[in-house]
Amino acid sequence: MFERILITGCCGFIGSNLIRTLASKMISYEIVVLDSEVTGKASSLDGVPHHFIRGDIRDYRTVEDAMSGVDAVIHLAADTRVMDSIKNPTYNFDVNVIGTVNVLEAMRKHGIKRLVNASTGGAIVGDALQAVHESMPANPASPYGASKAAAEAYCSAYSKSYEMDITSLRFSNVYGPRSAHKGSVIATFIKSILSDEQCHVYGDGSQTRDYIFVQDLCFGIFQALKSEKKGTFQLGSGKPTSVNQIIQILKGVTGRNETLEVAYSDFRVGEVLHNFADITKAKRDLGFQPQTSLTTGIRETWDYFQKNSKVLLSNKEYGVSSYAG
Numbered sequence: 393m394f395e396r397i398l399i400t401g402c403c404g405f406i407g408s409n410l411i412r413t414l415a416s417k418m419i420s421y422e423i424v425v426l427d428s429e430v431t432g433k434a435s436s437l438d439g440v441p442h443h444f445i446r447g448d449i450r451d452y453r454t455v456e457d458a459m460s461g462v463d464a465v466i467h468l469a470a471d472t473r474v475m476d477s478i479k480n481p482t483y484n485f486d487v488n489v490i491g492t493v494n495v496l497e498a499m500r501k502h503g504i505k506r507l508v509n510a511s512t513g514g515a516i517v518g519d520a521l522q523a524v525h526e527s528m529p530a531n532p533a534s535p536y537g538a539s540k541a542a543a544e545a546y547c548s549a550y551s552k553s554y555e556m557d558i559t560s561l562r563f564s565n566v567y568g569p570r571s572a573h574k575g576s577v578i579a580t581f582i583k584s585i586l587s588d589e590q591c592h593v594y595g596d597g598s599q600t601r602d603y604i605f606v607q608d609l610c611f612g613i614f615q616a617l618k619s620e621k622k623g624t625f626q627l628g629s630g631k632p633t634s635v636n637q638i639i640q641i642l643k644g645v646t647g648r649n650e651t652l653e654v655a656y657s658d659f660r661v662g663e664v665l666h667n668f669a670d671i672t673k674a675k676r677d678l679g680f681q682p683q684t685s686l687t688t689g690i691r692e693t694w695d696y697f698q699k700n701s702k703v704l705l706s707n708k709e710y711g712v713s714s715y716a717g
């Protein structure tokens with residue numbers, strides 16, 4: 393397969409899980425990490441062999457230097473928070489669109505053909521009562537969704553104009569260990585429970601998402617990397633789950649059936665109400681097959697947070713923030 397793989401944004405939630413999945417699946421290869429540490433931290437990769445470059449994908453020269461000797465790229469670095477993108481759309485554009493074009497352009501200069509680009513299903517397609525599939529038109533409700541749609545469009549353009557092998561993977565809502573810095577639903581609720589605070593739900597809790605356990609997702613990224621298939625693929629569980637159902641599972645997993653408190657407030661602007669993925673194409677073309685039930689995945693996530701709560705607290709990575717939904 394590949395000998396030297398660059399992973400941008402590898403210090404984050406998905407990257408720090410992915411590098412461990414790759415270590416368990418591949419024998420002889422080198423990983424180069426390019427990350428500004430704006431949200432992820434280099435310490436999240438402790439114990440896994442890699443070459444670390446601290447740098448920003450908004451800086452073209454940095455990206456080009458990081459590509460030296462590389463034969464494939466997994467591009468994860470991004471400004472990932474939907475609500476933050478509404479507050480600061482130009483920063484989101486700079487990181488997610490200009491940063492992605494920098495990655496593509498540096499690959500072109502170095503003659504690197506293979507890119508796996510992290511994209512999103514929910515934020516690009518927006519509200520959908522039917523399962524979302526790859527050929528649905530983009531209808532983003534936030535600058536984050538728009539930036540990911542633009543990044544996908546540039547990936548398609550570079551793929552066709554310069555004969556590059558580019559795959560964009562549209563992740564659904566990912567949850568799992570190593571997500572303490574995230575503002576996503578499950579991580580936020582677990583942080584609230586461990587801090588003895590109420591779980592805060594925006595809306596009535598009927599909004600649905602497609603939740604995929606991070607290890608299942610990382611397996612899908614590995615399958616995509618080694619596949620010769622190009623184009624766009626949805627990676628999710630294929631099932632809608634409401635926020636209220638998540639609360640019920642958390643009550644059972646944490647043993648707080650009676651004591652877990654939930655506060656409801658208004659829906660927020662830019663928030664998608666219903667979205668889940670049709671994963672038929674990824675199953676057929678990439679052999680993608682999520683294995684982990686929601687209850688098992690949430691239990692594993694809860695165990696990780698509980699075991700690491702002291703360290704996370706002392707690192708100040710543990711604050712309760714509003715979730716991206």
Ligand SMILES: NC(=O)c1ccc[n+]([C@@H]2O[C@H](COP(=O)([O-])OP(=O)(O)OC[C@H]3O[C@@H](n4cnc5c(N)ncnc54)[C@H](O)[C@@H]3O)[C@@H](O)[C@H]2O)c1
Pocket residue numbers: 400401402403404405406407426427428429430431432433447448449450467468469470471472487491510511512513562563564565566567576
């Ligand atoms: N987590 C999810 O539920 C989810 C869903 C859909 C798509 N995605 C996509 O997956 C990718 C990884 O997301 P994540 O959840 O691991 O997020 P994360 O915030 O944990 O990780 C992102 C990483 O990128 C780095 N980064 C951010 N801006 C950078 C910059 N300008 N230069 C260099 N590095 C920079 C951060 O330091 C961090 O380590 C992103 O592209 C995100 O849009 C995630």
